[in-house]
Amino acid sequence: MxxxxxxxxxxxxxxxxxxxxxxxxxxxxxxxxxxxxxxxxxxxxxxxxxxxxxxxxxxxxxxxxxxxxxxxxxxxxxxxxxxxxxxxxxxxxxxxxxxxxxxxxxxxxxxxxxxxxxxxxxxxxxxxxxxxxxxxxxxxxxxxxxxxxxxxxxxxxxxxxxxxxxxxTGVSGSGPAFYYYIIDKIAKAGEELGLDYKTALMLSSQTALGAAKMIIETGNTPQELIDAVTTPGGTTAEGNKVLKESNIGEILSETVRKTAEKSAQMGKEN
Ligand SMILES: NC(=O)c1ccc[n+]([C@@H]2O[C@H](COP(=O)([O-])OP(=O)(O)OC[C@H]3O[C@@H](n4cnc5c(N)ncnc54)[C@H](OP(=O)(O)O)[C@@H]3O)[C@@H](O)[C@H]2O)c1
CATH class of the missing domain: 3.40.50.720 (NAD(P)-binding Rossmann-like Domain)
Incomplete structure (x- = not known):
């Protein structure tokens, strides 16, 4: 340079x-x-x-x-x-x-x-x-x-x-840790259904990678991509229903908010 x-x-x-x-x-x-x-x-x-x-x-x-x-x-x-x-x-x-x-x-x-x-x-x-x-x-x-x-x-x-x-910091700086947690939980769910953890972790992490690439490379919104893989009455619809009826959105929002607050607090202390 x-x-x-x-x-x-x-x-x-x-x-x-x-x-x-x-x-x-x-x-x-x-x-x-x-x-x-x-x-x-x-x-x-x-x-x-x-x-x-x-x-x-x-x-x-x-x-x-x-x-x-x-x-x-x-x-x-x-x-x-x-x-x-x-x-x-x-x-x-x-x-x-x-x-x-x-x-x-x-x-x-x-x-x-x-x-x-x-x-x-x-x-x-x-x-x-x-x-x-x-x-x-x-x-x-x-x-x-x-x-x-x-x-x-x-x-x-x-x-x-x-x-x-x-x-x-809340979204991307600390974000990898939150995705690791989610990827692990999905893999553990696969394990509970009879897969070995290593296989389930590969399925879960490669799927996360692919989903992220779909958002970045197609330019479609997450909702458009959800709609594209969801057939009414099908398997994905069944899982989506559980997510929608849960408070996972609020929990993730709180996760990012608390992280950002901590970052702000550290900025004042340092
Ligand atoms: N890791 C992340 O995800 C991430 C994300 C965003 C931003 N950051 C920022 O990136 C910075 C570095 O993080 P890191 O994970 O790379 O840390 P790290 O691996 O601990 O590297 C920092 C290095 O600096 C050395 N050091 C300490 N005092 C020094 C001094 N006065 N002069 C020269 N070297 C000194 C440390 O030695 P000792 O180990 O002996 O103290 C250590 O080898 C942090 O400020 C962090 O906030 C990190």
């Missing part, structure tokens, strides 16, 4: 997924990717897997960076930023740390910094992630485009406002 240098602070699961995507898509080469990592195991893994230079000192690691990507757990971000604030110049700051607001980062680094927040999710590890990106006032259109380009290497990307991030 125009010979820009990108430094990841934190080279854990998410950073590794992004680095893998950037290298395999040739968006950056290994000479332009750097990492700062305090955990020796993670540092060793990043060096071995990606052949990139890994620093233990953050100030050293960002010295030649054009882009700084914060990928540590949220609770260390404040201390981390305090430690590097005098060494940050005009780099574009990207943060994937949940609940760390623009305000928080600006309070430490200064209000003139270009910052883009991203909320990715773990299927990014399989280049099937869903990321939402938003920029602060100082960041330019070309900054957010660059970030969209980076995250498009590990899945789909949408733009949002910072005020949407908590809702995004």
């Amino acid at each position: 125009d010979n820009k240098n990108i430094t990841f602070i934190g080279a854990g699961k998410m950073a590794s997924a992004i680095i893998k995507g950037l290298l395999s898509s040739k968006t950056f080469d290994d000479k332009h990717i750097f990492a700062v990592e305090v955990n020796e195991e993670a540092a060793k893994r990043a060096k071995e897997n990606f052949n990139i230079k890994v620093f233990s000192d953050a100030k050293e690691g960002i010295k030649d960076a054009d882009i700084i990507l914060i990928a540590t757990k949220p609770f260390v971000v404040q201390e981390l930023l305090e430690g590097i604030k005098d060494s940050v110049k005009d780099q574009l700051i990207i943060s994937i740390a949940a609940g760390i607001t623009f305000n928080k980062i600006e309070n430490i680094l200064g209000v003139n910094k270009r910052i883009v927040r991203v909320m990715p999710n773990t299927p990014a590890l399989l280049e099937c992630g869903m990321s939402a990106v938003c920029k602060n006032d100082k960041a330019a259109e070309e900054d957010i485009k660059l970030v969209e380009n980076i995250f498009s290497k590990i899945g789909k990307v949408i733009r949002c406002k910072e005020s949407d991030i908590d809702a995004v």
Whole structure:
């Protein structure tokens, strides 16, 4: 990417997924990717897997960076930023740390910094992630485009406002866990009917994958697709009736709402 240098602070699961995507898509080469990592195991893994230079000192690691990507757990971000604030110049700051607001980062680094927040999710590890990106006032259109380009290497990307991030966390950031739960429950129901769990889990998870692809690739609404597979008086109609008469809609709504509330609360605490 125009010979820009990108430094990841934190080279854990998410950073590794992004680095893998950037290298395999040739968006950056290994000479332009750097990492700062305090955990020796993670540092060793990043060096071995990606052949990139890994620093233990953050100030050293960002010295030649054009882009700084914060990928540590949220609770260390404040201390981390305090430690590097005098060494940050005009780099574009990207943060994937949940609940760390623009305000928080600006309070430490200064209000003139270009910052883009991203909320990715773990299927990014399989280049099937869903990321939402938003920029602060100082960041330019070309900054957010660059970030969209980076995250498009590990899945789909949408733009949002910072005020949407908590809702995004409820739907897609934490969302994989909710789908895992549902997929498991459907598989267990198959097991109760005599299938072995492994087979039932394959049936359930591949069906979830196929249903999601049908929504994304046909452009039909979920209701249109439900109607298309439902014959009046048939098998699907029988199952649909149970779902409709239950309060599953309210339960899922409450699940997403509570998650978003927690995200908002963490944003205030961090
Ligand atoms: N995983 C998700 O689904 C998801 C989704 C959306 C957003 N995020 C965000 O992504 C961020 C990273 O998550 P992750 O799952 O990739 O975490 P992770 O695997 O724990 O990676 C973070 C790495 O940073 C290291 N680290 C801690 N303090 C550091 C410092 N001061 N300087 C440099 N490295 C430091 C950690 O070492 P130690 O382990 O020794 O502390 C760890 O190796 C989080 O802020 C999270 O909110 C994650």
